[in-house]
Amino acid sequence: MDRMIYTAMTGAKHVLEQQATNTNNLANATTTGFRAQLDSFRAVPVIGAELPTRAFVVDATVGTDFSTGSVQMTGRELDVAIQGKGWFAIELGDGSEAYTRAGNFKVSETGVLQTQRGLNVLGEGGTITLPPDTSVTIAKDGTISAVPNGNQVNNVQVIGRLKLVNPEENSLTRGDDGLFRTKGGVPADADPTVSVAGGTLENSNVNVVESMVTMINLARSFEMQMKLIQNAENNETKAAQILSLS
Structure with a gap:
């Protein structure tokens, strides 16, 4: 169960960081010569003898979009x-x-x-x-x-x-x-x-439409991570109830 919490907790945290990057790109959509920043998720295993199957979700900065603007x-x-x-x-x-x-x-x-x-x-x-x-x-x-x-x-x-x-x-x-x-x-x-x-x-090379779609997708991804955490909490509560009955 805690595997789900690890993934959902770190995923939600880094979705917020990606949202900040995307917001910064949108804020610079009219900035002369601006280059959009690119991010992506990657999985990093948790190091430890007792946690070989756990993994964090990490926001990895891929780099910069160097394509020319109009x-x-x-x-x-x-x-x-x-x-x-x-x-x-x-x-x-x-x-x-x-x-x-x-x-x-x-x-x-x-x-x-x-x-x-x-x-x-x-x-x-x-x-x-x-x-x-x-x-x-x-x-x-x-x-x-x-x-x-x-x-x-x-x-x-x-x-x-x-x-x-x-x-x-x-x-x-x-x-x-x-x-x-x-x-x-x-x-x-x-x-x-x-x-x-x-x-x-x-002009800036930020694609405003694409950035707006990314913002919506990130918001939905954050909501999904929150639901996973709630499901983990509900499962733990149900499991405790069953154990108490036995």
């Missing part, structure tokens, strides 16, 4: 989307590198190109500083050019080039901040084959 035209000069596979490199507060697909950049008060969270966007030579009173264009290879406002187009000044990387997906890990890092912490090399499109943004 691209939306914005026309904004600091919006840029990666075409195909690849990542933008950004600088964290501790000086380490992280990677994102969100290309809705902004300019800080000091002219530094940053993400919407205020993290510096990295170029191949470090951080990128844009001169004031200029119009910016981002080429397909990530080269950033600036033209002073009111000047002719032939006065183009090349500011730098975005650091675009394309490490192996299985070498990346997602942080609590939603950014990705290499598992060893070693910065990825720039990849000249990664291309971008200016004036566009990549």
Whole structure:
């Protein structure tokens, strides 16, 4: 009987954790460049001489859905989307590198190109500083050019080039901040084959309909686990009654 309790109890616990993951995916359905998180159940045997037939249900994080999201035209000069596979490199507060697909950049008060969270966007030579009173264009290879406002187009000044990387997906890990890092912490090399499109943004790859169906299925699964626990309790009560009669 306790075998049922082990399975139902841990199953209900991890259904709630999967529901939290699914809810987080839904909450980021409109977040630029977001990558959906994937989970699954797996069985883990309970280690112990007296418990060889018992097993826990564990929520195993499979990883991330790295499929590309749809691209939306914005026309904004600091919006840029990666075409195909690849990542933008950004600088964290501790000086380490992280990677994102969100290309809705902004300019800080000091002219530094940053993400919407205020993290510096990295170029191949470090951080990128844009001169004031200029119009910016981002080429397909990530080269950033600036033209002073009111000047002719032939006065183009090349500011730098975005650091675009394309490490192996299985070498990346997602942080609590939603950014990705290499598992060893070693910065990825720039990849000249990664291309971008200016004036566009990549949407989240979360499928809202699929996530809603998953939410309903998880709710039903949790209800089933609760019924199993109730059945185990009822069986134990009946068994105690029979033993007391004997």
